[in-house]
Structure formats: structure tokens, C-alpha cells
Amino acid sequence: MTDEDFIRRTFALARMGLGHNWPNPLVGSVIVKAGRVIGEGFHAKYGSDHAELSALKNCSESPEGATVYVNLEPCCHTNKQTPPCAQRLIKEKVKRVVICNLDPNPNVFGLGVELLKSHGIEVTHGILSSEGEKLNEVFFHAQRTKTPFVHLKMASTLDGKISTSSGESKWITQEVARAHVHELRGAHQAVMVGANTLRKDDPELNVRLQNYQGPVPYRIVFTQSGNLPSGAKLFNDALKEKTLVFTKTPLKLNIPSENIFVMQSLEEAMEILFEKKLINLFLEGGAQLAGEFIKKKLVNRVSLYLNPSFLGTGASTLGDIGVELLSERPRLQEVESSWKGEDLYLTGRLN
DSSP, X not given: OOHHHHHHHHHHHHGGGTTTSTTSOOOEEEEEETTEXXXXXXXXXXXXXXXXXXXXXXXXXXXXXXXXXXXXOOOOOOSSSSOOHHHHHHHTTOXXXXXXXXXXXXXXXXXXXXXXXXXTOEEEEOTTXXXXXXXXXXXXXXXXXXXXXXXXXXXXXXXXXXXXXXXXXXXXXXXXXXXXXXXXXXXXXEEEEEHHHHHHHOOOOOOOOTTOOSOOOEEEEEESSOXXXXXXXXXXXXXXXXXXXXXXXXXXXXXXXXXXXXXXXXXXXXHHHHHTTOOEEEEOOOHHXXXXXXXXXXXXXXXXXXXXXXXXXXXXXXXXXXXOSGGGSOOXXXXXXXXXXXXXXXXXXXX
């Protein structure tokens, strides 16, 4: 097997931690000695062993002289809950370390590589770096910009409608697509909606998948007027302490007072969420809020579910996004598509 093969294996291992390790990155590690895999590991959840330490603990024999594959540069600082990985690899006397991406965290960037090399360990990095960037797009964005990564979800008919002219909207998409939305919810730290969606649908914004045992995302509501129904499920269910409200008008609700933030802009809200280490956000609408996020260039990925049907009249997926010229329209990059049952799923990067 080649270096690329083993790095791809680290990707597969890393994905096993998806949804459990935020705000940390997805990392997997494989340890190879004399052509044989002697240990594998991944970062399972926030606060647990990093991938390299997990792989070392799982080794079937001494890792001395082995090659360690890891999709992210081993950390070398002590300003965290877990011990540094680079120092541990040095202690174990590994011969070579193969890395996909350097860690954009300024406490690590390039320093882990330098430390390993200074102790005579051969280091190769940049293997499948583009694939590694995509795997950890959330972490890399947050580290580089100090803002959360926002993933906008929309569902519509082929003519871009989300409801009939009378307001009927359940359901535009079919069961397979709706189940996939719940999978995406489980992979994010928080689900966000606007006040109109809350008033109209009274959503739970939880993950409703059979036998789901993953983390429960925060529920975030944005309102300008402060006109929110006090009896809404988000403010009264067993998860109400995981409900956050951003408002321009002070209000009282049946949630902890520290969960209500008076702010003047979406940018300010994003700063607050980043400070709370909520870096992976799933925006589910409605149209006005989604339009505002796009207008302010706060959306990083868009996922659209297209049902092969038409409505003609009715509400659209987006509100005003400030486009007056065709040349100004936001365009998705690196678009991927697949079928989710009867619905076409499109996803791509926006910013």
C-alpha cells in the first residue's frame, strides 16, 4: 500500500468521530511497521485522546521504528485537555511521520513538524491535502477566520418554492431526504432558525433518527422584534437549556437568562457563538434569515434538496440577498449531487 492509501484510511477513521468532537478537528491515525498495520485510532470525542495517542494505545507491538500516518499535523503545545502528540511520538521512537495537512491553529502550525524533525524523525506532509481540507473544512475555516462555519439547508420544488400560496409546506421533500436532514443535524453543533419559522412551525430542531445516540445540537433562534411564542417547544421541552435566542429587543422566556443575547447584527451573533466554541452551525431558515446570512457573506456551504415538482405560486427559498446584476449572484463551488430517494441533493461551497 502507498502513503496515499494509508492517508485515505486516516480519513475513514477520522469520520468516525463526526458530530462528537467539536470544536476539535476530525483526525485519524494509522501506524505501520514492516508493511503491517500495527495500530489504528481516531479522535472519538472532545476531551478524549487525540488520534495518534489512540493509535499508539491500540498498537499490537512496539511502535519503535514505525511509520505514523495522520491527516492533521501532530500537536505540540500543552494548552489543552490532552497531552501533546508530537512529544509522545518522539518518546516512542517512531521513524517516520506522514501528514496530510498542517494544523492552522497558530499554536501548532508547522511547529509540530519542526519538533519531530529536530529529533531525527523523517516527516512528509501535503499528501492528499485537498481532500484533507474538505474533510476538515469547518475546523480550518474557524481557525483561519475566527468565525463559525455556517451550513445552509434549503428544500424546494423545481421552481424554488417552499410552500403553496395558502402556506402549506409539509412536506416538500420525501422521507429519505428528510432523514438525511436529521443526519446532518447530528453532525452539527447547533441548528438555527428565524422567528417566523418558530411562530409558523413550532419546530423541535432535534435529531429524530431511529436508535440515535449522538450529541444533541443547540437550538438557536433569531428575532428582531422579540415577538416569540412563550409556549413554543424550544422554550419548554427537556432540552430548553440548549436553546439560545439572539434578539434586538430584550425579552424574557422560560430558558436560562444567560441564553438570551441582545445583539445588533448577525456578525455580532457569530462572534458570540465562536466565543462559546460553537463553530459548526446548521441554518434551516426561513427565507428571510437565510437571505440575510447570504447577503452578509456568512454562509460557507449550501445544501439544497430539490423535489421534482412545481408549485408556480407560493413562498420562495430565499429572501432578498442584495443582487441587482447577474454578475453579482453568489455561485456554489465544488458542487456535488446525489439522489436521496425521489429528491435531488446538491451541496457546494459558497464562501
